[in-house]
Every structure is written in structure tokens, then in C-alpha cells.
Amino acid sequence: xxxxxxxxxxxxxxxxxxxxxxxxxxxxxxxxxxxxxxxxxxxxxxxxxxxxxxxxxxxxxxxxxxxxxxxxxxxxxxxxxxxxxxxxxxxxxxxxxxxxxxxxxxxxxxxxxxxxxxxxxxxxxxxxxxxxxxxxxxxxxxxxxxxxxxxxxxxxxxxxxxxxxxxxxxxxxxxxxxxxxxxxxxxxxxxxxxxxxxxxxxxxxxxxxxxxxxxxxxxxxxxxxxxxxxxxxxxxxxxxxxxxxxxxxxxxxxxxxxxxxxxxxxxxxxxxxxxxxxxxxxxxxxxxxxxxxxxxxxxxxxxxxxxxxxxxxxxxxxxxxxxxxxxxxxxxxxxx
Amino acid sequence: xxxxxxxxxxxxxxxxxxxxxxxxxxxxxxxxxxxxxxxxxxxxxxxxxxxxxxxxxxxxxxxxxxxxxxxxxxxxxxxxxxxxxxxxxxxxxxxxxxxxxxxxxxxxxxxxxxxxxxxxxxxxxxxxxxxxxxxxxxxxxxxxxxxxxxxxxxxxxxxxxxxxxxxxxxxxxxxxxxxxxxxxxxxxxxxxxxxxxxxxxxxxxxxxxxxxxxxxxxxxxxxxxxxxxxxxxxxxxxxxxxxxxxxxxxxxxxxxxxxxxxxxxxxxxxxxxxxxxxxxxxxxxxxxxxxxxxxxxxxxxxxxxxxxxxxxxxxxxxxxxxxxxxxxxxxxxxxxxxxxxxxxxxxxxxxxxxxxxxxxxxxxxxxxxxxxxxxxxxxxxxxxxxxxxxxxxxxxxxxxxxxxxxxxxxxxxxxxxxxxxxxxxxxxxxxxxxxxxxxxxxxxxxxxxxxxxxxxxxxxxxxxxxxxxxxxxxxxxxxxxxxxxxxxxxxxxxxxxxxxxxxxxxxxxxxxxxxxxxxxxxxxxxxxxxxxxxxxxxxxxxxxxxxxxxxxxxxxxxxxxxxxxxxxxxxxxxxxxxxxxxxxxxxxxxxxxxxxxxxxxxxxxxxxxxxxxxxxx
Ligand code: SF4
Numbered sequence: 001x002x003x004x005x006x007x008x009x010x011x012x013x014x015x016x017x018x019x020x021x022x023x024x025x026x027x028x029x030x031x032x033x034x035x036x037x038x039x040x041x042x043x044x045x046x047x048x049x050x051x052x053x054x055x056x057x058x059x060x061x062x063x064x065x066x067x068x069x070x071x072x073x074x075x076x077x078x079x080x081x082x083x084x085x086x087x088x089x090x091x092x093x094x095x096x097x098x099x100x101x102x103x104x105x106x107x108x109x110x111x112x113x114x115x116x117x118x119x120x121x122x123x124x125x126x127x128x129x130x131x132x133x134x135x136x137x138x139x140x141x142x143x144x145x146x147x148x149x150x151x152x153x154x155x156x157x158x159x160x161x162x163x164x165x166x167x168x169x170x171x172x173x174x175x176x177x178x179x180x181x182x183x184x185x186x187x188x189x190x191x192x193x194x195x196x197x198x199x200x201x202x203x204x205x206x207x208x209x210x211x212x213x214x215x216x217x218x219x220x221x222x223x224x225x226x227x228x229x230x231x232x233x234x235x236x237x238x239x240x241x242x243x244x245x246x247x248x249x250x251x252x253x254x255x256x257x258x259x260x261x262x263x264x265x266x267x268x269x270x271x272x273x274x275x276x277x278x279x280x281x282x283x284x285x286x287x288x289x290x291x292x293x294x295x296x297x298x299x300x301x302x303x304x305x306x307x308x309x310x311x312x313x314x315x316x317x318x319x320x321x322x323x324x325x326x327x328x329x330x331x332x333x334x335x336x
Numbered sequence: 337x338x339x340x341x342x343x344x345x346x347x348x349x350x351x352x353x354x355x356x357x358x359x360x361x362x363x364x365x366x367x368x369x370x371x372x373x374x375x376x377x378x379x380x381x382x383x384x385x386x387x388x389x390x391x392x393x394x395x396x397x398x399x400x401x402x403x404x405x406x407x408x409x410x411x412x413x414x415x416x417x418x419x420x421x422x423x424x425x426x427x428x429x430x431x432x433x434x435x436x437x438x439x440x441x442x443x444x445x446x447x448x449x450x451x452x453x454x455x456x457x458x459x460x461x462x463x464x465x466x467x468x469x470x471x472x473x474x475x476x477x478x479x480x481x482x483x484x485x486x487x488x489x490x491x492x493x494x495x496x497x498x499x500x501x502x503x504x505x506x507x508x509x510x511x512x513x514x515x516x517x518x519x520x521x522x523x524x525x526x527x528x529x530x531x532x533x534x535x536x537x538x539x540x541x542x543x544x545x546x547x548x549x550x551x552x553x554x555x556x557x558x559x560x561x562x563x564x565x566x567x568x569x570x571x572x573x574x575x576x577x578x579x580x581x582x583x584x585x586x587x588x589x590x591x592x593x594x595x596x597x598x599x600x601x602x603x604x605x606x607x608x609x610x611x612x613x614x615x616x617x618x619x620x621x622x623x624x625x626x627x628x629x630x631x632x633x634x635x636x637x638x639x640x641x642x643x644x645x646x647x648x649x650x651x652x653x654x655x656x657x658x659x660x661x662x663x664x665x666x667x668x669x670x671x672x673x674x675x676x677x678x679x680x681x682x683x684x685x686x687x688x689x690x691x692x693x694x695x696x697x698x699x700x701x702x703x704x705x706x707x708x709x710x711x712x713x714x715x716x717x718x719x720x721x722x723x724x725x726x727x728x729x730x731x732x733x734x735x736x737x738x739x740x741x742x743x744x745x746x747x748x749x750x751x752x753x754x755x756x757x758x759x760x761x762x763x764x765x766x767x768x769x770x771x772x773x774x775x776x777x778x779x780x781x782x783x784x785x786x787x788x789x790x791x792x793x794x795x796x797x798x799x800x801x802x803x804x805x806x807x808x809x810x811x812x813x814x815x816x817x818x819x820x821x822x823x824x825x826x827x828x829x830x831x832x833x834x835x836x837x838x839x840x841x842x843x844x845x846x847x848x849x850x851x852x853x854x855x856x857x858x859x860x861x862x863x864x865x866x867x868x869x870x871x872x873x874x875x876x877x878x879x880x881x882x883x884x885x886x887x888x889x890x891x892x893x894x895x896x897x898x899x900x901x902x903x904x905x906x907x908x909x910x911x912x913x914x915x916x917x918x919x920x921x922x923x924x925x926x927x928x929x930x931x932x933x934x935x936x937x938x939x940x941x942x943x944x945x946x947x948x949x950x951x952x953x
Contacts, residue, residue, distance in 0.1 A: 012801070014813060041796070042799055043793070043794060043795060043796045043797070043798070043799050044793075044794060046639075046640070046793050048636065051804075058801050058803070059801050059803075059814065061801070062799055063799055064639075064793035064794075064799050064800065064801075065799075065800070065801035065802070065803075066636070066639050066666070066801070066802055066803060067801065067802070067803025067804060067805065068632070068635070068662055068803065068804060069632075069658055069659060069661075069662050069804055072628060072629070072632040072659065075597075075624065075625075075628065075629035075632035075633050075636070076632045076633065076635055076636035076639070077636060078622075078624075078629075078632075078633045078636060079595065079597055079622075079632065079633030079634055079635060079636025079637035079638075079639075079640065079644070080636040080637065080639055080640040080793070081636075081640075082595065082620055082622060082633070082636075082637060083593070083595050083620070083636065083637035083638075083640035083641060083642040083644070084640040084641060084642075084792075084793060084794060086794060087640065087793055087794060104625055104626060104629070105625065105628075105629055105632075108624075108625040108629070307620060307622075310615060311615045311618055311620070314615040314616045315615070315616055315617075315618060317616075318616035320616050320617055322588060322617075322755065323581060323584045323585055323588060323617060324752060324753075324754075324755055326614070326616065326617060327571060327581070327752050328569065328752065330571060331468065331470050331571060331572070332569045332570060332571045332752065333569070333570050333571075334567075334568070334569050334570070335566070335567050335568060335569075335570055335751075336567050
């Protein structure tokens with residue numbers, strides 16, 4: 001099909017104000033490209049955000065945009081989608097906005113399966129308020145509000161999504177432009193709540209937090225790009241693979257310990273069971289490589305479709321054409 | 337014209353207990369009577385025994401009833417009951433004619449079985465419909481809860497069943513604030529020699545009382561009667577239903593689909609219930625995960641072009657405050673319904689107050705003006721809900737509708753309006769010519785009323801970004817410019833003030849003889865204050881009344897009205913919120929106050945007495 005929309009159409013005329021070198025720049029570019037690929041016209045698109053560095057993003061889009069209040073983006077986006085299901089709705093959030101103050105709205109949006117696309121830009125820090133630990137910061141993390149290290153465990157965004165019974169989860173890294181685009185196109189095509197976590201580098205307050213996994217020299221061995229229908233291979237020369245080992249997943253080197261390519265799992269993001277998807281999503285780049293790409297993409301009924309359908313059914317069954325006709329069908333009496 | 341209404345059944349309430357002759361209705365009726373008398377109530381009773389002494393259990397002939405009127409000025413057991421307790425279908429059938437329209441029927445839902453319905457000669461499975469019941473039905477699992485309460489009592493099933501009447505009594509005691517210890521004294525007297533039965537009855541009584549507490553059961557013992565009998569088709573509605581229907585009317589008149597984002601809270605939940613049913617009219621009523629999500633989903637729906645509403649009560653209004661500020665800043669239409677209850681904090685969830693006024697007016701960060709309106713009566717909830725929507729849409733602003741538990745639960749006969757009785761609501765859509773001309777900005781305004789245009793997502797050529805950050809008054813881009821900020825603050829304020837040009841002038845209900853005393857009230861106290869003013873006038877103390885429905889902005893003739901009177905007395909169910917608001921607006925007015933903060937409506941008599949004592953000075 002001929003592409004009728006182009007990335008430039010989705011760019012607004014506002015100067016982008018993120019710090020030079022911030023991972024958000026690359027994500028914004030990937031989003032413009034993904035939207036152009038999806039081909040939904042800018043005026044049919046609404047981009048909603050809460051508060052935080054990442055939440056500035058709607059101002060840089062030439063779509064309908066609403067920069068709301070801290071943590072509430074998912075609730076506002078829910079209202080937008082339900083009010084006008086014709087719109088394609090994107091919600092941009094960060095680890096603080098989406099998982100701390102907005103955690104409740106996040107899990108309930110996922111549970112309801114509202115057809116919105118949530119971008120969760122995870123930099124494991126509060127940037128806008130100048131460097132406090134976030135709900136995704138590792139235990140012991142030292143920040144301005146945790147000078148002696150945190151004494152709490154972080155959320156793993158994927159685990160929350162699965163806990164909330166999510167049916168779409170993808171992950172990328174800010175610098176992996178092609179993978180980010182791939183994830184966002186899949187998210188945009190998915191009917192239902194689609195969560196895409198993007199590991200994003202905050203150069204100012206948390207520079208290099210993802211480096212042990214994402215730096216060029218480590219990336220081949222510590223990440224794996226999952227592609228539907230393809231073997232789960234990683235390493236510089238794709239010499240390593242993921243195999244099933246009892247109840248667990250295991251990383252092996254082909255040709256070692258008797259493992260061959262036949263033992264390596266083939267990715268299937270569409271299988272209804274989320275058992276393997278969860279295990280893949282929980283791989284963290286230590287013993288097992290961190291998974292990027294579309295990890296789970298299963299279609300189930302959306303809240304917005306079910307709502308429209310129920311309204312159609314009830315209207316057809318009752319047949320009222322106005323408030324007055326509904327009231328007159330109840331108990332009334334006449335005064336002459 | 338303000339409706340000519342009066343409040344009735346102020347000081348007394350009629351309760352009717354009914355059940356099988358073996359259900360002990362006379363006993364609990366007598367206890368309730370005695371406890372009430374002990375509290376200083378006047379009482380009058382009417383035991384209504386079955387005609388047949390040995391009629392079969394559950395049959396129509398075997399129904400026993402006990403009616404009691406308690407309160408002040410009680411001379412008879414009352415014509416019809418405000419509250420009917422029916423322990424089985426036969427009791428419901430036999431006694432429904434003794435229940436007032438709009439009253440409350442408390443029914444043991446466990447007894448509504450197929451066989452009991454047949455014994456009572458019901459022909460369908462829907463006894464309420466079959467009876468044409470015009471009452472609020474409260475279904476309570478009296479039998480099963482009694483059994484559960486006494487499961488470990490060691491009593492046999494028959495003895496346990498005999499305690500059901502005390503569950504009903506406990507619930508009635510909760511509804512009418514009868515203290516448990518007074519009931520306990522009567523039980524001691526009666527069952528003192530049978531400690532097992534005493535204990536069982538006390539337990540069940542307490543369980544019934546706690547049940548009322550847990551489900552926030554409440555009944556309105558007040559009825560606002562319309563004295564105007566315009567020909568037409570009538571129905572009975574309470575304030576919450578009227579509110580819900582007013583919103584639907586506004587949706588029909590504006591062409592904007594209705595969206596409610598809400599979260600259950602007493603005493604506002606019935607608005608959510610009603611609108612959830614109204615999927616049959618295309619309404620989207622969404623129960624969100626919390627109060628904040630309720631208002632935020634509504635703001636999203638408003639951005640997307642719906643008539644967006646959120647409903648709540650005081651604690652929920654507090655939670656929604658930040659989001660309402662966003663709607664102020666983004667200049668989006670939004671209707672926030674606050675069914676006021678006793679506060680602060682959880683306060684008195686089922687009781688009425690007017691203590692959220694200052695919160696509604698000022699309870700947000702920053703300079704955050706919006707419109708506040710308050711209906712006068714259950715039926716006026718329809719009109720003011722409609723008005724709130726009209727103002728919200730036509731002036732692109734959040735509007736807070738302040739009802740209260742009293743009018744929300746209170747019911748009244750209401751003439752169903754004809755379709756042409758309400759005006760069209762005209763959303764300030766962005767005109768196509770402006771889109772075609774190019775250069776449109778999100779904060780371009782109509783110069784007359786300062787309203788910005790509503791460009792609905794999906795419209796080609798009108799894509800724009802809005803948000804909570806201050807915007808440049810011309811370009812609509814983010815701006816921290818100090819002078820621009822002040823200009824935007826003043827513009828938002830002035831936009832609200834100019835709504836005064838678009839609302840009705842304040843009416844004064846005149847005594848008919850010259851007077852220099854003006855009684856001022858607002859919202860749901862109308863029925864009581866109007867009756868009080870009329871009674872005072874009849875006693876030779878003429879008093880005019882101004883009952884406010886529009887509070888922000890005030891009607892433009894408000895200052896002029898206040899200046900006409902030497903004595904201005906503001907009566908309200910708080911410690912003086914409207915009084916201080918008016919005083920700040922009109923510093924030269926001499927404002928006196930009548931206040932009550934008991935979780936109860938005014939009594940006509942106490943207002944009249946308070947006015948008299950002020951006028952003595
Ligand atoms: S503070 Fe960090 S996250 Fe925020 S814009 Fe700068 S680099 Fe990006």
C-alpha cells in the first residue's frame with residue numbers, strides 16, 4: 001500500500017526543549033515515523049500526557065494533544081477514547097508519572113483493555129524535579145531524596161502489566177530506533193491497551209543508568225530482539241539462544257553442552273497464554289538477556305468496543321428515542 | 337419564576353411495620369413507639385391486626401400491621417406511611433395502599449420466593465411492578481442475615497426465625513437515630529427472664545442497626561410539594577434522578593453525547609446508577625477506579641467533544657480539585673455534581689449540609705474561578721443540572737452543581753416537560769471559516785463573552801495542543817511571561833463574571849407588604865425558608881426572601897437587591913459561608929446570620945424563631 005502520511009506531518013512547529021542528548025529526542029523521532037507508517041491522519045490522533053519530562057511530548061506533535069496533570073494521563077486518555085472511539089489515542093508517560101502517582105490509573109487502564117497506546121519512558125529517575133529516585137530505581141539507588149540509598153524494591157513495569165492482565169507488552173531502548181518503531185507500529189495496530197516500555201537515558205540526572213545493558217559493547221550479549229516466528233537468538237554472531245529448561249528459561253551457546261538450533265525457542269507473541277511471555281519479559285540482562293521487541297500481542301475484547309456494543313443492544317431492545325419517551329414509559333399520572 | 341413549593345411532613349414521620357401475624361410486628365412497633373416517646377416525641381399508634389385469627393402463614397388474610405406516627409404535632413397515626421416494613425409478599429401487598437407515593441418500602445428480599453409470592457396471590461415474579469409501587473424499594477436480606485447472626489447461638493431454626501422482627505427494628509432505629517440503649521432497656525424488661533432470647537434479640541437488633549450503617553441506608557422523611565398544578569403528565573422523582581435526567585436533556589439540546597465518569601460515594605451514587613441504566617438513551621456512564629479518574633476521564637471526554645460530567649460528594653470533590661483546576665486552565669466544559677453531605681472528612685455520609693460552598697468557590701490551587709450553581713428542590717435539580725450543562729458548554733468552563741443529601745433523596749411530583757420547554761444549547765464550535773482562513777489559535781476568544789472556541793478532535797485543520805501550563809494569550813504556546821500570566825488570570829476571571837449577563841436575574845419573593853427585612857438562602861433550603869418567610873409574614877412580621885441558585889457569578893442585580901433592605905439575614909446549613917461570600921462582595925451590606933450544622937435540614941419553626949430573635953435587637 002502506498003504510504004500517504006509522512007513523519008513531518010506529525011511534527012509541530014514548537015521548539016523541542018528536552019536537554020541535548022536526552023533519550024526523548026530519539027523516541028519522538030521514532031514516534032513520528034511509526035505514526036506515518038500507521039497512516040492515521042494527524043487530526044484523527046490524540047496524544048495525551050501527564051507531567052514529567054516525557055509528558056512534554058504532545059507539544060511536539062502536530063496532532064490533537066493534551067498535557068494534563070501528574071499521573072492522570074491514563075484516566076484522561078480513557079475518557080478521550082470512550083467519548084470518541086474513532087480517534088487513535090496515544091498516552092505518553094514516565095516511570096514516575098505512570099507507575100508512582102499514576103499507578104492506579106495505569107493498572108486499571110490495562111485491566112479494562114481500553115484501546116489506547118501507552119508509551120512508558122523509563123529513565124528510573126525524576127528528571128523534571130531534578131533527580132529523585134523513582135518506583136523503578138533499583139534497591140540501594142542513591143539520589144537526592146535517597147542520599148544513603150533506597151531501602152525499597154522497584155516495580156518491573158512488565159510485571160505490573162501482566163499482573164493487570166495486559167495483552168500487549170513491548171520493550172525498546174531509546175537508541176534502538178528501528179526496534180522502537182517496530183514496537184510502536186505493533187502497538188498502534190493492536191486493539192486494546194498496548195504498553196511499550198522504552199528504556200530512556202536521562203543524561204542530566206541518571207546518565208548511563210541503562211548502560212550495563214544498552215551500551216554498544218554489551219548490547220549484543222545482554223539484550224535479545226524478539227521477532228515473531230523467529231528463533232530466539234542473540235550475541236554478536238547470533239551464536240546464543242534461549243531454550244526451555246524445565247520450568248525456566250535458559251541462555252545457551254549453540255554447539256555447547258549439546259545444544260543445537262533445534263533446541264532454541266521460536267517467538268510467538270500471539271499465543272494466548274502469557275506464561276512464557278512473562279518469563280521473557282522478566283529477563284533482566286544478567287543471567288538472561290533483556291528482551292526487546294514485541295513480547296506479547298494478543299487480541300481480546302476492548303472496553304470501548306464492548307461499551308459501544310452494549311449501548312447498541314440496549315437501545316435496540318428498549319427503543320426509546322428521547323428522554324421524554326423513556327420517562328413516559330414509566331409510572332406517570334395526568335393532571336387536567 | 338421560582339416554583340411555589342412548600343415542605344411538608346417536617347416534624348413527624350409515619351412508620352408501618354407489617355408481616356405475618358407470627359412475625360412480632362406489634363412487639364417491635366410498640367418498642368419503637370416507646371423509645372420514641374422516651375426521646376420526647378409525641379406518638380400516635382394504630383395496631384392493625386389480621387381479620388382472621390388463624391389465617392394460613394404467608395396468606396393475605398394473615399397480615400398483621402402496626403402503624404405509628406412519631407414527632408411533633410402528632411395527633412393521628414398518620415394517613416399514610418413514610419416507611420413501610422414488609423416481612424413477606426403478603427404484607428407488601430396488603431399494605432402498599434398505606435404507603436405514601438415516593439415513600440420507602442423495606443422488604444425482606446429472602447421472603448420473595450416463588451411460593452410466598454403465590455400465597456400472596458401474585459401472578460408475576462415482579463411484585464413491585466405488579467403493585468405499581470411508586471416508592472423507593474430497599475431490599476434487605478432480613479431472614480438470611482438474622483440466621484447468620486444467630487448461627488452460633490444454639491437456638492433452633494424456629495426460634496431464630498422469631499428474631500427477624502428485631503433486625504427490621506434495628507434498621508428502623510438506624511434510619512431514625514433511635515439509640516440502641518433505649519431499645520435495650522425495653523428488651524430487658526420483656527425478656528429479662530429468658531437471657532438466651534434477650535441475647536439473641538439484642539444481637540439481631542444490633543445487626544440490623546449495623547446493616548443500616550454499613551449500606552449508608554437513608555430515607556428522606558421530607559417531601560417538597562409543588563403548589564402549582566399545571567396540567568400535564570406527572571411523575572415522582574427525587575433530586576438525584578432529576579439531576580441525571582437534566583443532564584440527559586442538556587445532551588439532547590446540545591447535540592453532544594453525555595459522558596459520566598464517576599466513583600460510588602454516598603449520597604451521590606444514585607446519579608451513577610440512573611445514568612448507567614440510561615445506556616438505553618446512549619449515555620456513557622463509566623465507573624472509574626477512583627474519584628480522580630472519574631473527573632479525569634470526564635475531562636478527557638470533554639476534550640474529545642462530549643458533554644462531560646462527574647458526580648460526587650464532599651470528600652470526592654476534595655480529591656477532584658486538582659483536575660477541576662486543569663479544566664479551568666484548559667477552558668473545557670465540565671459539570672461537577674457535588675451532592676453535599678456532612679463533613680469534614682468522612683463526616684456524616686448520609687446527612688445533609690451546605691458546607692462545601694467555599695470549597696466549590698475557592699478550593700483549588702491558584703486563581704481558579706469557575707461557575708457554581710445550586711438547585712432549590714428535588715425537581716429544580718433537573719433545571720439546574722440543565723443550566724450547569726448550558727453554562728459549561730456555552731462558556732467553556734467547569735461548573736459545580738451543589739445539591740445536597742436532603743434534596744437528592746427528597747422526592748416530589750414533577751411535571752414531565754415537553755421537548756420544546758428547554759432552549760437549544762449552542763456549543764461554541766470553531767467555525768469552519770476560521771479553519772479555512774488559517775491562523776486559528778486555541779485561545780482565540782469570542783470578544784463578547786471571552787469564550788474560546790471548541791475545536792473537536794477529528795476536525796481536519798484544527799489540531800491543537802492544550803494543557804495545564806500557562807499559555808500565551810495570543811499564540812497558545814507555553815508561556816511563563818509575567819504580564820501574559822496576569823492577563824490570562826484576569827481573562828479567566830472576567831470570563832466567569834460575564835456569565836452574569838447570561839443568567840436569570842435574582843428573584844425576590846415578596847411578603848406582599850412593605851418590609852425592610854430580607855431573608856437570604858441558597859440551594860436546597862428553599863422549601864423551608866419559603867415556608868418560614870410565609871409564616872412570619874402571616875404572623876405580622878413581613879419578610880422577603882431571596883433564594884440563590886446562581887452563586888458564581890452572582891446575578892447582576894444582587895447588589896441592588898441587598899441595598900434595598902436594612903436587615904439582610906442569611907440562613908444556611910453551615911457556619912456562614914454564603915454570608916461571608918456576600919459580605920466580601922458587598923462590603924456595605926449589613927449581613928446577619930442564621931446557621932445550623934447538625935446534618936439536618938432547617939425546621940421551619942426554628943428559622944422563624946431565629947428571625948424573630950434577630951429582629952428584636
Ligand atoms: S532532565 Fe533528563 S529526562 Fe529530562 S529532558 Fe533532561 S535529559 Fe531528558
